[in-house]
Amino acid sequence: MKRNITVGFATVLLLASCSNNEKMLDSLADYNNSKEKKGYHFGDKIELPKEITENTESIAVSFRDKETTDLTIDPKFFTLGDNNVIFTIKTKGGEVLNQDATINVFSKIPEQNIPYKIVADYPHNPKNFIEGFVVEGNTVYESDGMNNASQLIKYTLGSSAPTIVAKQPAKIFSEGCTIVGDKIYQLTYQNKIGFIYDKNTLKKISEFPLPNIIGEGWGLTYDGKNLIATDGSKNLYFLDVNNPSKVVKTVCVAGNTTIYDQLNELEYHNGFIYSNVWHKPVILKINPVTGEVVGKFDFTQLTKENNGGDSEHVLNGIAFKGDNMLVTGKNWSKIYEVAFK
DSSP states (O other): OHHHHHHHHHHHHHHHHHHHHHHHHHHHHHHHHHHHHHOBOTTOBOOOOHHHHTTEEEEEEEETTEEESOOBOOTTTOOSEEEEEEEEEEETTSOEEEEEEEEEEOOSSOOEEOOEEEEEEEEOOTTOOEEEEEEETTEEEEEEOSTTTOEEEEEETTOOSOSEEEEOOTTOOEEEEEEETTEEEEEESSSOEEEEEETTTOOEEEEEEOOTTOSSOOOEEEOSSEEEEOOSSSEEEEEETTEEEEEEEEEEOBOSSOBOOSEEEEEEETTEEEEEETTEEEEEEEOTTTOBEEEEEEOHHHHHHHSTTOTTSOEEEEEEETTEEEEEETTOSEEEEEEEO
């Protein structure tokens, strides 16, 4: 009889423990869900509910291959944007509980809407599915995509007729391009390679494999030191210009309340990176050191006027002519020169 009472008491303790653990995990889930939309900023503390902290011996957060027990949002551990983490809780009863969560980290400073005015427009060949766009002086270098139609072309701003055309193999889908000295660097979409051309003749010099971390080639620019590439995520990949297969660093991008993924065509100008967001009529102004979006251009009206009702004919071309921005899009018939107000 005494043994049965002991077994029964142990069963009660086990059930109570399981119930308490479930309550802790439910409390953690509710807390994380409530914080996911609001997000955190660097320096914030993860303030977990008392139902958790009063019943735990330790709490750790794992992100990628790192783990910390410091519940401060530290840029040495977290990135801007979404961080898919695992909370590991060791209870006072010695049990270990795990729960997945998403910690969104936003910029502290709201991005500013940047006013502008259109001061000129130039013809653009509406047959060109533009992916890369860079201007040097009055010379335009343009990378056009699509299988069986990809090309790198060179023409004078104001004339849509190319002076040089470098057609690419049918299997190649061209993407972003940029100028480095007397060379043009160009990405491909899913071919996992990039090309280097002579800027004057558009003759191919060499090719290189894309870094494994870059799933697809999207946008490309050059900051005077490194190539900077996008792959349709929230990431900016800084590549060694002498070995573009090597990633020097990765910077994640976010605004004050928004995680900007699908970063696409890029341009570096006067210390900032400008990026369009695929399928959105906006161009972001990004601090390349922190990844914080400090400003945003709204090109909704221009997109409506130029997409011909086709949702794929998106804003997708950023270059600079002096301090004025040049913008265009896939299959648009015009390039617009924009002055900042």
